Amino acid sequence: MTRTHHLHPFTALTAAVGAAVVTTAAASWPLSAAVAVAAAILAVRGGVAGRVLSAAAVILVPLCLSLLVLHGLFFPEGHTVLAEWGPARVTAEGLEFALELGTRTTACVLVFLLFSFTVSVPDLLSALAARRIPPQFGFVLASTLTLLPAVAGRLDRIRQAQEARGMVVRGGLLSRMGTLRLQMVPLVLALMDDAGSRAQALDARGFGNAGPRTSYRDVADSTAQRRFRAAALVLTAAAVVARLVVSWPAGVTR
Amino acid sequence: MTAATRTALRASIGSFTFHGENRPALGSAALSVTPGALTAVLGGSGSGKSTLGKLLAGWLRAGHSGEFRGSLELDGTRLEFQGAPDDPRLNPAEWSRRVAYVPQDAAAMLSTVRATVAEELAFGLENRATPRAAMLRAVERTAARVGLSGLLDRDPATLSGGELRRLAVGCAVIAEPDILILDEPLASLDGAGAAQIEALIRGLCGAGTGVVLLSQAADRLAGEATHWTVLVGGVVTAEGTPAQLAGSAELERSGVLVPVVGGRGGEPDTGDRETGVLEGGAQKTGAQKDGVAAPGPGAGTHGAVAPVMAGLELNGVSFCYGGDSRRRVGPQPVLVLQNVNLTVRPGEIVAVTGANGTGKSTLLRHFNGLLRPAAGEVRVCGRNITGVPVGTVAASVGLLFQHPRDQLFERTVLRETLFGLRELFGKAGAEGKARAALAAVGLSAAAETVHPAELPSSQQRLLALATVLAREPAVLALDEPTVGLDRTGLEHLGRAVKAAAARGTAVVMVTHDLAYARATAHRILQLDAGNLREI
């Protein structure tokens, strides 16, 4: 936990992007699996294993199942038929393809989730601002993270208020859609109203200013981290170039 | 000397009309602000105070937010607006740095993207590229000024209402504005919170800032102002010193709340401020008699019909948060209600008071089943509501929430009131009931044309009240109904509640405005440590 906090947000981000790109470029399932396992271990050591793994499971389980069924049973390009029922053919190539893509996506998802669940968002914003990334980008990111939990609470309040006005949620699809519309209108209206006054407040506080900004929050960086980032970027670029060079003729001629 | 008499801001408003609207939100109005002086703009709900404040401070800008005719003059720079495309365009950042505005909803001032109070304070300085060292000093100085020094590392989302208001003021004053416009700075603060803001305002005036107070109550703070401007329907109807205007017909007509000695406090939502409570406490018996005497007839007629079934009955109700979901992490469940017994007869008005966070709203939510008791039972018109869906109980129990906006969702005021009435009264009866309910709260004129969201907040609450009244519930439960209401609103509320009680509705209102409770209710109960007791 403390270790990740000492990491500059860009170091973590570079590492995550580098790992994901190299994994994609390498296209080798043992490497993908190794990256996924490494990410999981880091998540455990960072104390975020529960959140990372549960979020990853929600994304990955349906995707991997879908891949397994799709390529495991229907892979017209496959030659080595293992089993066959009517139109469905289980082929070794199909299963390998599903394995390749499944592990690759798993690795990338875990790496990025590890980054987003360990990074300190205020530090990230401050670092982005220091690099003269438009402050609007950081605003959208941070404001969304603030709004999400607030909206859940607001939706609950709206539902209570409407039930108190005699709204009964019935089973039928049309009735549920109707109820939904009635809940959405106050939610959207309230959110847009709040956004309107927030825009006025932000403009008043100089958010719309062009030109340089300073940052109150000080994000620690170090030469070692800078060197690591440069090396990671070079490695990532090399992996991409290598893959493009190796596969380019194949890609075009086929 | 010269600084004190010089005019810093002078506004002369011909009209301001929001885009998409036909009627101007502001008509002819003029205002001058001098450094170091407190100026008050008084007006009822919907009088255009907030629009005026935002226009003066560059929150609403000509062309951008609406069509503005008139002029703004700041420290010798005069800008004329004709409502034409080549009008001058305000630089909001620079204008607002010098004329700052703090909205009534303090949370709207916050950027939502800063993790601590200190960073939130610094947000405006960051955007103006203030060097970090100067920023650190300014944050420290401002925090001390608004009394937030101990809270600099807190997440703004965890602040209390009073702390949030002080943070919003801090965000405005950190840029050292010449003029500070405060919109209802005391609304929904308790006595201690209000006193801190009042002291802060005095300090700012003393330091040479011109402060403009926008308020719907001519309360103690407004009384300290050197100049009052009375706003009605976006037009200035009177101005002068407090002494000239106090008790004048113009102020009377404006719907501004005027505190009455020994009666209701100036701010209905801060009724537990010292004066009101002490006065009321001394005259407790008298006030109680008065309270019963006025709405008495309604209760009396019902009392005469021998054994009346209780409209609402709570038998041994206990409730604790977290009791039903044991897996949730946190401290052990807190008992909010403890063996509460309450019987409200038809036609009776009962007020429940208690400090913030004692569970008044929790109690109210038991009446229609939004919350279910851990032990005990709730009976409405003699029927136990256990297991009955909230939407069904709602036919007999009307609940008015603190935030009326959440309860409104239709496109016109009439449609809003009509919602769900056809099932109760048939197509023919529904419209009559809806119009009668709207008439009872004084909203008939708005029925067909106005979108509920475009009503001022005071009238939104009255509309929400109308939607509840139109269903003619046996039990009417009101959660802090007086908060944010101006005098006209309070009168409509009072009349509507009395009329409902006279029809035989059992009324329970939760309020921390003890004076209002005394004036309206037959009985006052205090909720304290989970127990209800009569006072």
Added chain:
Amino acid sequence: MSKPALTVPAPGQAAGRSRRLLEIAGAAAIAATYVFLVLTQPADIANGPASFSALVALGGFLLGAVLLIIAVLPVLPTSTLVLIPVALVLNVVLGQLMGSTGLPFYIDAIGTVLIGVLAGPAAGAATGALSSIVWSFFNPTVLPFAAGAALIGFLAGMAARWGLFRRFYFVPIAGFVTGIIAGVISAPIAAFVFGGTSGLGTGAIVSAFRAMGDTLLAAITKQALISDPMDKAIVFTIAALLAYALPRRTTFQFPFVRRFRVLAGKSPAAPDA
């Protein structure tokens, strides 16, 4: 005189031109990537998991999305910018609410379409792309679809600009067409980056086309043509209903709505839903 001025000059045209060039470059990057991928798609994906195509698809589409964001974001008025987080939250929350009705659609772009309708194509595109980038904080698999999301916001804005939201019956048609275009553009991402789609319903449709011998890209494109237009027709309809339900003061604060009479004549045509 060193103090910043109390007024600002009217926005000039010169700055707009370089922005426009960036926008065009972004759109061109997306279009070129798509064409390249379709022309060079590996006929025999059995030889490897399309790593080359995956990199090209990711690189090209993300480059396009980022160029669009760079072009639009700094000139977006704050009043529109603050709506992007709102749109994103609406995408997620309304998507979940709709999911609770049991309809077999994703319905995950209501907020994006709403912003496109109220604030115009450029804002819609930025909203779509930013939504994907921010949402990838919680679900990294949506990041590669940023270009498709930008396209949906852009097309919603164009539909509004052409007055299709003035008449309620045009709205689902506009959504349908948007769904076709966005679905086709996004198919290579699903095919080359993920190798398929998430979810049982869409997976079954892709499987059926694969069983008939289609290439993966063709199968996923056909699947997208089946589910996306319907999905976007629903999304556009819901967004339109929400826009009609908003008070005039809220909708008319947007210069885009005022200038192009986006919602004019809304009251007679708006049904009760």
